[in-house]
Amino acid sequence: MTALMDFLTVFTQPQLLLLVGLGTFAGVYVGAIPGLSVTMAVSILISFTFSWDVYPAISLMIGIYMGGVYGGSRTAILLNIPGAPSAIATALDGYPMALRGEAGTAIGVTTVMSFIGGFIGIGVLALAAPLVSDFALTFQPRDYMLLAILGILLVGSLSQGSLVKGIFAGALGIAIGAVGRDPLTFAERFTFDFQILEGGISFIAVMIGMFGVSEALGQLHHVDKDAVRQKISRIVPSLATVRKHLPLSLQTSSIGVVIGALPGTGGDIAALMAYDHAKRVTKKPSRPFGEGAMEGLVAPETANNAAVGGAFIPMMTLGIPGDAVTAIMIGALFIHGLNPGPMLMIDQPDMFWFIVGCLVMANVFMLIFGLTGIKLFTKIVEMPRSVLIPLIMLLSIVGAYAVNNSITDVYWMLGFGVFGYFMRHYGYPLGPVILGVILSRLLDDNWRRAIISEREDLGRFFEGIVTSPLSLVLFVSVILIFVSQTPIWAKAKTRVFGRKGEQQ
Amino acid sequence: MQHLDPEHHDGNSDALPGGLEAERRPGELAFAILMVAASLGLLWSAYGIAGFEALSSPGAIPMATTAVMLISSILIVLKVVKLPLTRLETLAKDILPPVILIFAALLIAYGLLLTTLGFLPTSALFLIVAIKILGRRGWGWTVLVSLGSLLLIWLIFRIVFTVLMPSGIVPEAEFIQYFRTLFAGDPAQ
Numbered sequence: 001m002t003a004l005m006d007f008l009t010v011f012t013q014p015q016l017l018l019l020v021g022l023g024t025f026a027g028v029y030v031g032a033i034p035g036l037s038v039t040m041a042v043s044i045l046i047s048f049t050f051s052w053d054v055y056p057a058i059s060l061m062i063g064i065y066m067g068g069v070y071g072g073s074r075t076a077i078l079l080n081i082p083g084a085p086s087a088i089a090t091a092l093d094g095y096p097m098a099l100r101g102e103a104g105t106a107i108g109v110t111t112v113m114s115f116i117g118g119f120i121g122i123g124v125l126a127l128a129a130p131l132v133s134d135f136a137l138t139f140q141p142r143d144y145m146l147l148a149i150l151g152i153l154l155v156g157s158l159s160q161g162s163l164v165k166g167i168f169a170g171a172l173g174i175a176i177g178a179v180g181r182d183p184l185t186f187a188e189r190f191t192f193d194f195q196i197l198e199g200g201i202s203f204i205a206v207m208i209g210m211f212g213v214s215e216a217l218g219q220l221h222h223v224d225k226d227a228v229r230q231k232i233s234r235i236v237p238s239l240a241t242v243r244k245h246l247p248l249s250l251q252t253s254s255i256g257v258v259i260g261a262l263p264g265t266g267g268d269i270a271a272l273m274a275y276d277h278a279k280r281v282t283k284k285p286s287r288p289f290g291e292g293a294m295e296g297l298v299a300p301e302t303a304n305n306a307a308v309g310g311a312f313i314p315m316m317t318l319g320i321p322g323d324a325v326t327a328i329m330i331g332a333l334f335i336h337g338l339n340p341g342p343m344l345m346i347d348q349p350d351m352f353w354f355i356v357g358c359l360v361m362a363n364v365f366m367l368i369f370g371l372t373g374i375k376l377f378t379k380i381v382e383m384p385r386s387v388l389i390p391l392i393m394l395l396s397i398v399g400a401y402a403v404n405n406s407i408t409d410v411y412w413m414l415g416f417g418v419f420g421y422f423m424r425h426y427g428y429p430l431g432p433v434i435l436g437v438i439l440s441r442l443l444d445d446n447w448r449r450a451i452i453s454e455r456e457d458l459g460r461f462f463e464g465i466v467t468s469p470l471s472l473v474l475f476v477s478v479i480l481i482f483v484s485q486t487p488i489w490a491k492a493k494t495r496v497f498g499r500k501g502e503q504q
Numbered sequence: 505m506q507h508l509d510p511e512h513h514d515g516n517s518d519a520l521p522g523g524l525e526a527e528r529r530p531g532e533l534a535f536a537i538l539m540v541a542a543s544l545g546l547l548w549s550a551y552g553i554a555g556f557e558a559l560s561s562p563g564a565i566p567m568a569t570t571a572v573m574l575i576s577s578i579l580i581v582l583k584v585v586k587l588p589l590t591r592l593e594t595l596a597k598d599i600l601p602p603v604i605l606i607f608a609a610l611l612i613a614y615g616l617l618l619t620t621l622g623f624l625p626t627s628a629l630f631l632i633v634a635i636k637i638l639g640r641r642g643w644g645w646t647v648l649v650s651l652g653s654l655l656l657i658w659l660i661f662r663i664v665f666t667v668l669m670p671s672g673i674v675p676e677a678e679f680i681q682y683f684r685t686l687f688a689g690d691p692a693q
Contacts, residue, residue, distance in 0.1 A: 048665040164583070168539065168576040174569040175546055182553075182562035189553050189566055190546065213611070220603050223638050386638035387649055390631050393607075394657065397614060398623075402667040410615050418608060425599055426532045427524070440565075448560040456559050 006353035009055070010361050016059045020358055023063020024365035030064065031071020031084055033383065036392070038068030038084050039324050039434075040215055043207035044399040046332045054336045054351070059358050061332050065325060066362035069267055069308055070114045070370060073301055074377075077106045084325075086267030086304035089275040093289060093296030100292055108235040109294060110301045111370030112242055113249055117302030118363040120253040121260065121309025125316075126356050128261070133317040133345035141449035142464060144318070146474035148439040148446070151263040151320050153481045156432040163481075165428045173436020174443060176201055183441075184448065196408055203331055203437045204403045205412040210430045211324075212396035213417025216389050218424055223385050236371050241294070248278060248295060249302040256303030260310025266323030267304035267311070274303030309359065316340055316352055319442060324431035327438045335403070527590040531599050536581045543573040603637070610634060622672015627654050 010016045030041040041064050049057035072084030077094035090110065097106040139147075152173070156166020179190040180200025191197040252274035259270035278289075278299035285293040311322035319341035321327035333340050338351060345352055400413035420430055454460040465471040547570040553563030593599070610630060617626045631650035639646060661667045662680075671677065 048661060048667055051666055162580075162583075164576045164579045168573055168580065171569045171572040171576065175550075175566060175573065178566045178569070185562045187553055187562040189562060190549055192549065217604055217607060220607060220638075221598075221601070223603075384639065386640075387635055387653065389638060390634035390650075391653055391657070393611060393634070394627055394631065394654075397611075397618075398657070398661060398667065398669060401618075401669060402661075402665075405668065407615070407619055407670075410618070414611050414615060417611075421604075422531075422535055426529060426535050444565045447565055451559045451564075458559065 003349065003353050006350040007357045009350075009354050010059060010357040013055075016055060016358075017361065019056050019059040020063040020361045021365045023060040024067040024362045025063075025369050027064035027067020027069075028071040028074075028366065028369050029067075029377070031068040032074035032377065033388070036388070037211065037215065038065060038072065039207075039211040039328060040392070041068060042325065042328045042332065043204065043211050044395055046328065046335055047204050047208070047399040047403040049332075050335055050403055054338065055354065057332070057336060058351075058355060061329065062355065062358040063362045063365065065329060066118065066305075066308060066359065067366055067369070068325075069304055070111070070118075070301075070366050073110045073114070074107065077110065078103060084267075086271050086307070087300075088268060089271040089300035090297060090304075092275065092300075093291070093293050096290065096292035097294075097297065102292065104235040105237065106297055108237040108371065109241065109245075109297055111235075111367060112237055113245070113298050113301045114305040114370070115363060115367040116246075116249050117253045117256055117305035118308060118366065119360075120250070120302075121257050121306035122356060122359045122363065123309070124257045124261075124306075125309040125312050125359070129313050129317050129352065130345065132313055133342045136317050136342040138470075139318075139342075140464070140468065140471065141446040141453070142461065143468075143471055143474060144320075144446040145443055145450060146465075146471060146478060147263055147314075147318060147320050148443040150474060150478050150481075151314075151322075152432050152435050152439060153478060154263070154265050155323060155435050156429060162427070166432050169423070169428050169430065170432035170436045173433040173438075174440045175436075176206060176433070177203070177437040177440020178444065184445075201412055202400075202403060202406075202409045203434075204335070205400050205409040206416050206437055207328055207331065207434055208396045208400050209413040209416030210420040210423075210433060212392060212399070213414060214420030214424060214430075216392040216396070217417065217421045219385060219389050219392075223389070245294065245298045248282065249298050251281070252277060252299040252302045253306040256306030257310040259303070260307025260322060261313045263314040263318065263320040263322060266326065267307040268323065270307040270310075271300035271304040274299040305363075312355070312359070316355070317342055317345060319344075321435060321438060324434050327431075327434045330438055524590060526587065528584055528587040529590055529599065530593055530595040533581070533584050536577065536584045539577040540574065540581055543570055543577045546570040547574050606637065607634070618672075619670050620672060622674050622676075623669035624654070624658065624674045624676070625672065627657075 010020060027038065027041065030036045031038055042061055045061055045064060049060060069084060069086055072082055072087035073090040073094065076082040076087040076091035077098050080091050080095040082088045082091050094106050094110070097103065152170035153167065156163060156170050175190065177200075179197055181187070181191075181198055182189055188198065255274045255277055256267070256270040259265050259273055260267065275296060278295045282289075282293075282295045285295045287293045289296050307322075311326045314320045314322060315326045315330060317340075319330065319339065321330050330340055338344060338348070396413060396417070397410055400409045401407065403409065423430060423433075450464075451458075451461055454464060465475050547567065550563055550566035550570045553566060554561035555563065557563070610633060614626055614630050617629075621629075628651060631654055632646055635650050636643070636646045639649075662669075662676075
């Protein structure tokens, strides 16, 4: 019964309700304006809401997150630029629809489908998370360690670009996270005898630099590009359209939840897999896929919003983020003194149910804002980049400064901004860096706990892995990711799956 | 997965990291080599933490990760070196055009001035210069837009988010106090 009360917290306090609404509204637009991203918005907001109470801060950020995942589809449809990784697949059929002058229909269907997918995801989260967290209590330190490695590797290998670069980025993130005095032995790590480094590098500074400043610098290349004007008319889809696609949307939502719930895989993978699934099961698409098929829009959009709920499962129960955005959400919880993991679910179940309530509310707001205010929307999206870019930079600086009131953090942020700019240009994914920074502590602690409990014996450590089914599954998955990138695997795959195996 | 849109290969959205699949971008090799050097330096530094003292030493994970960094960065160099240099791009035009350098300089200048001048004057200067450079509009428009958005940002973050920025030469606190007394009787603040 208390769970229900906690769940309803957000509905009974108008202030929190307002914040979720505000966040969702902002999220939709942030996701939709090319040059602004959810990761950027949430990482900057963490620092601003730092001094707030936990509830209002979480309400705002969940709103932004939910709205942003959905908002990313807008630019994908209108400009063929996915506003968030999860909208990559949306562009495949959404943009062709817009080219045919059906942008309004595309946006309408996307909105309703995101809503349906979002609800299914949240439902599964509410049912599964308590069970998973009970199960997670049996996890050994080595399992946590393996999970962390698996998460970083998955983000690195499944995002676009090469696995080697992803691995490099992930390892770099872990190293950045290790800077400073070791919390257990107080030994200095990577400080190079600079006093300034002893406290470590603020992960907020890294996040804002990588997702704020580096993105803004990259945008400078496109200052002169005009926003595309689109005439958008009717956008609320008819009930018949929704009913027609309901069976598909239920299937793809389940795909979304499952993929989202795996550590290291988030909405982007879910959307691509769902798109693939739709291609396979749809016998008669409204148009061929890739040329503006409605099914090609329904599948990724239900899946990526369902993945939001799914992604909260490992995040809340294990403390392992699914992708860059959830990594940042974990950072937000850290900042407010919460430590996501099985103990959070036991010590503070109210927090969990409160988050579920916020998600539900954000999902409803998303539907409302998605189907209204289309006039305002076209105005905001046309905001000139010559103003937008300097403002992003200013906000990044303010954000980096605000957490610790330290100018050093601003320098770090700028440094990582420039570094991130180069990484982007040369095809190094930034997601694994953030994941590495966030998971560095967890990885380090659990490795040391695991190896100490095995009396510093590597042989016994591996024996432990082999004899525990869970550890073994995790270990084999890690190995499989490596093998999947070698030529042997590619050969085997083409032999088994034929030419289809090329997509990955 | 191929890039969906060849126009956006420089990673202008989180979704699409830059880089070219089959070609080497200008400066890519230098960056990759720099990463090898950095990894080597970090590995050395990680070794310095505790050496090979114990598997559970504070240096174990740092050494393992920097070793992974070193190996992967070497693999990247080996791969990059084989790729042909792209003919369509130059360092000065596509990777580091003047506008990027100017903005990097502006950001550094901002960082340096922030503590002495304070948040409001520094940001005003930054926004005016930046928007003037990018917008290429008249001074009136530039100043109006810059100061308008600065005022908005300041109001939101100073009042709503209660973020304290270095006040520098502007007597910010006195200013706010003045308004508070003006609207006296509001105990909420």
